[in-house]
Amino acid sequence: MVLDLIPPRGWVPDFITPSGPGTPQELLERVRATTRAKAGADLQHVAEHRSLPSWTRRLADDPDALCLVADSLQHVYDCLLDPHWRRITAVTTADSASRARHVLRDGMEGVLARVNPRRVRWNPPVLEVLMASGTDGDLHLEGRGLLLVPSVFGVDAPVIDPDAEPQPFLTYPVGAAHGPSGALFPGTVLSPHSPAARSLASLLGPTRAAVLTAVANDPGCSTKELAAAVGIAPASASEHATTLRAAGLLHTVRHGTAAAHSTTDAAQILLQASGA
Structure with missing residues (x-):
């Protein structure tokens, strides 16, 4: 169910990708707290841009269907993310600390110039973003600020949400300066006697x-x-x-x-x- 709602590329319902800080379990609880009205509105918005499986029509009316989606998301986390969560936290925190140092040294202009050079360009007062679809996703900040979100998976396609509260956000590939490949799963486990x-x-x-x-x-x-x-x-x-x-x-x-x-x-x- 989750993979139906989160394709490799394309629109994703907002309720299944809650923004803001929190532990994985806290974010999962926010998904479980989604109202049927919110789920229906998000799905209707996504349906304007891509087709959705027929079972998603139940989400606006059936609370049990929403519970199944949340359970599915929990299962995906338990199987695919939890075994590597400490590594994910380490590399994203290290990346954030590095960007903070760059802000002090080069200002936000310097950070935005490096955050994803292939797809993101700061052209004051507009942040120009080239989406994976090839379309432009210009973001007018209008004094609201911008939350930069390092991602270990979205290494090619930036995600932006101009309507997020309290401020818009932009995802970027973690460790972009060193290349994301291998950053999460180094694949080296040594026996001390080997x-x-x-x-x-x-x-x-x-x-x-x-x-x-x-x-x-x-x-x-x-x-x-x-x-x-x-x-x-x-x-x-x-x-x-x-x-x-x-x-x-x-x-x-x-x-x-x-x-x-x-x-x-x-x-x-x-x-x-x-x-x-």
């Missing part, structure tokens, strides 16, 4: 190699979790992570006093070259 791990230990030293391997196996892990995985003190884990970060092998994203570590593209190349 030949690849022993080779890496010869290069980096056994403890530092163990730290890098632990992060590769558990992207988005905290310093405390990293220390537990390697069997060292948190202070030592933090020191090794700092060294690896300085060498360009780790990303670290901070949330207050907590830190989330993930491997860089360079680290993935190193892990693969070591025989993983």
Whole structure:
């Protein structure tokens, strides 16, 4: 049901993609709280742009049908997203932090110039967006501001909503400067006793190699979790992570006093070259 409503490209009913902050479960609850009037209006709007399966007609009248859609969305999350959610959070948070630094250095003009150069251009006072369909989706901000939303899946087709509250939003590919491929699923899981791990230990030293391997196996892990995985003190884990970060092998994203570590593209190349 969810995949019927969310095609690879094209219009999607607003009620199934709630905007605004929140955990996955909070967003799912917003979907479950959708009124039948809201669902009917959203579906009618989408039907003006693409065909919908016949079963969607029930959503405006049957509360059980809305529950089935919400259950379907929960199932999709549980099977496809939840196993990777920490990684998703790590890479999107790191991307947001990087864009914030760019704002301070280059201003919003500089950020908008880099956010998706193939499809987004800031031509004051209009944000010009080339949609995947080939049509233009110009966005007139009119002083309302713009929420930039990093996406690990919508890497080619930007999504804009000029009517979103409290402000319009634009999605863009996460880590666009480095290319999105491989950012989410690095595919490298090492046994600490494998030949690849022993080779890496010869290069980096056994403890530092163990730290890098632990992060590769558990992207988005905290310093405390990293220390537990390697069997060292948190202070030592933090020191090794700092060294690896300085060498360009780790990303670290901070949330207050907590830190989330993930491997860089360079680290993935190193892990693969070591025989993983």
